[in-house]
C-alpha cells in the first residue's frame with residue numbers, strides 16, 4: 001500500500017452550536033478539529049491507509065488537541081511542526097439552511113510553515129502527495145513553501161492530488177489572484193477535485209457546458225467535480241460520466257469534500273500503478289461518494305469520520 005502525505009492547514013473549527021444563525025448572533029460554539037488537508041489525511045487513515053500530515057500548529061492547548069486528534073485517527077505526525085511563537089489557527093463556522101457555510105479565519109501558526117522547518121528527506125518517503133489551497137496559497141511564507149514542495153514532487157514524478165478549496169472570505173473575493181495561484185497546481189496534478197462553483201471560476205464562465213469543454217482539454221489527468229447531493233462528475237481526457245451520490249439524511253456537509261478526496265486517495269494507494277482506466281476510476285468515485293455521504297450525517301469534519309471504519 002502506498003504512503004500518502006497531505007500538506008496544508010490543521011486548525012480548530014468552532015461551529016456555531018445552532019444552525020441557521022450568523023456568527024454575529026451566535027453565543028456558543030463547539031470545538032472541532034479541521035483543516036481541509038488534515039481532514040483528507042484523517043480519512044485515509046480511518047479507512048486503513050497509510051497517511052502522513054505536514055503542517056504547522058501553535059505549541060498551545062489547541063495545537064496539542066489537534067496533534068492528538070490526528071494521531072488517534074492513525075495519521076503519522078512526524079512532520080507536524082509545533083511553533084511556540086504563534087497561536088494555532090482558528091476558524092469560526094456558521095451553517096445555513098441550504099448547507100452553505102460562513103467562515104471567519106483567525107490565522108496563526110499554519111501560515112508560517114517554511115521550507116527550513118521541514119526534513120525533506122523524510123517528506124520524500126511518501127509515494128502520493130495531496131495539496132489543498134484553502135489557506136496555504138494565500139500568504140508567504142506558506143505559499144512559497146507550498147509551491148516549492150509541489151515543484152519538488154513534480155520533478156520526482158510523484159502522484160500529485162489537488163483540491164482548490166476556494167474560500168471567498170479568505171481571498172476577499174479576489175478570484176483572479178486565487179486562480180493565478182492555483183494554476184500551477186492544476187497543471188501539475190494527476191488528480192483534481194473541484195466543486196462545481198470552483199469549476200466555473202477556473203473556466204472563467206457562467207456556463208457549465210462551456211466549463212466542461214474547458215475541462216476536457218486538460219489532458220492526462222482525472223478530474224472529479226463534486227456536486228453535493230447530485231453526486232460527482234468524473235472526467236478523464238474526453239470521457240465523462242456522473243456517479244450518483246448516496247442518499248443520506250444530511251445534517252452538515254463540512255468535510256464531505258475532504259472525505260471524498262481521502263477516500264479516492266485511499267483507494268488509489270492500493271494500486272501498484274495509479275494509471276487507472278476510466279472504468280476503474282468510476283469504481284473509485286463510487287466508493288468515495290459513499291464515504292463522503294457518511295460524513296454528511298454528523299456535524300464536523302474529523303469527528304464525523306468514525307463511521308468510515310465500517311467501509312474498510
Ligand SMILES: Nc1ncnc2c1ncn2[C@@H]1O[C@H](COP(=O)(O)OP(=O)(O)O)[C@@H](O)[C@H]1O
Pocket residue numbers: 195225226227228229231232245246247248250253254255256257258260288289290292293296
Ligand atoms: N446531501 C448529500 N447527500 C449525499 N451525499 C452528499 C451530500 N452532500 C455531499 N455529498 C457527497 O459529498 C461529496 C462532496 O460534497 P460537496 O458538498 O459537493 O463538496 P465540498 O464539501 O467540497 O463542497 C459529493 O460529491 C457527494 O458524494
Ligand SMILES: O=C(O)C[C@@H](O)[C@H](O)C(=O)COP(=O)(O)O
Pocket residue numbers: 009011012013033034035036037039091134135165167253254255256257258259301
Ligand atoms: O480548511 C478549511 O477551509 C476549513 C476546514 O476546517 C473545514 O474542515 C472545511 O471547510 C472542510 O472542507 P470541505 O470538505 O470542503 O467541507
